[in-house]
Amino acid sequence: MPPRWLFWNWCSMREDGTALGSTPGAVFASGPQQLAMVVRYDGTGYHGFQKQTGVPTIQGVLEGVLCRLLGQGRAIGASRTDAGVHAEGQVVVWQGPVPIPLDRLVRVINRQLPASIQVTQIFRVPNGWDPRREAVAKQYSYRLWRAPVAPGLSWYRFVYWYDGELSWDQLQAGAQLFVGSHDFRAFRTEGSSAEGTLRQMTVSRWIQEAEGAIWRYQVVGNGFLYRMVRHMVGAMMEAAAPGGSLQMIEKGLRDPRLKVTALAPALGLTLDWVQFREWEG
Secondary structure, three states: OOOOOOOOHHHEOOOOOOOOOOOOOOOOOOOOEEEEEEEOOOOOOOOOOOOOOOOOOHHHHHHHHHHHHOOOEEEEOOOOOOOOOOOEEEEEEEEEOOOOOHHHHHHHHHHOOOOOEEEEEEOOOOOOHHHHEEEEEEEEEEEOOOOOOOOOOOOOOOOOOOOOOOOHHHHHHHHOOEEEEEEEHHHHHHHHHHHHEEEEEEEEEEEEEEEHHHHEEEEEEEEOOOHHHHHHHHHHHHOOOOOOHHHHHHHHHOOOOOOOOOOOOHHHHEHHHHOOOOOOO
16 A cells, blocks of 8 residues: 655555665665655644754754764755644655665664654655655645544644634635636745746645544645645635635635735644656666
8 A cells, every 4th residue: 555645656666665776775885875755743843844043943853863874965855844834744855975774774863863753764866856846746734623622632733723613615615716727826925935826736625534523624736835725724714714705715816916814823734745756767
């Protein structure tokens, strides 16, 4: 059964989790190499993925551990998740020496990482392979906790507890508006470095889980802008609240100059997986 995230093509992987073209247990030659790591993390307490001076970040912690274990190098993520956002299938490329066999590397790295960050799989990729440029699709999930009692300890960091009235049908109608190719400039927070704002969403829907206690928004697209999913969820929640309407979503998709200011909290958002274009190696 394939993992929840996608990497290249299913047939690119062996059953032991290594990529075709790599040798399990091999010690790579000295000099810069590139490994791709699937990383999951609890984003609570971190100032996002991207490294920043003076504050804890996922990239900063992971790169620090890798440099201590392997030597000087750098870690590049496929997605710059925001402060408080989680990941199940973030993909991080390590550019640097790899003096430890692949079949031991996951265990060695995880022993040095905090419990909130875990490497689940490692693959070798061609030198120069950039996870940001090569990504063709990503899936995010946003989870609302809809039970009348607070979420349990296993969930409280990963869901937004909202017990106000919301129309399920209106949420679904709002989600359907996002399907297709649109200019999402109205649904981003300013400060993004992205030059273009046209994105295509192939999946946008709400699903009920945990016997209805969790309402999960599932969205798959070829790219996302700064805080875009959180703006989309905030706009759908406003539309589904008593007296709400879909007009703001419709106007935002029609007129990118408009700013949709509704913003759902970060703790409910998770990067599920990243899919990349195939490569020959």
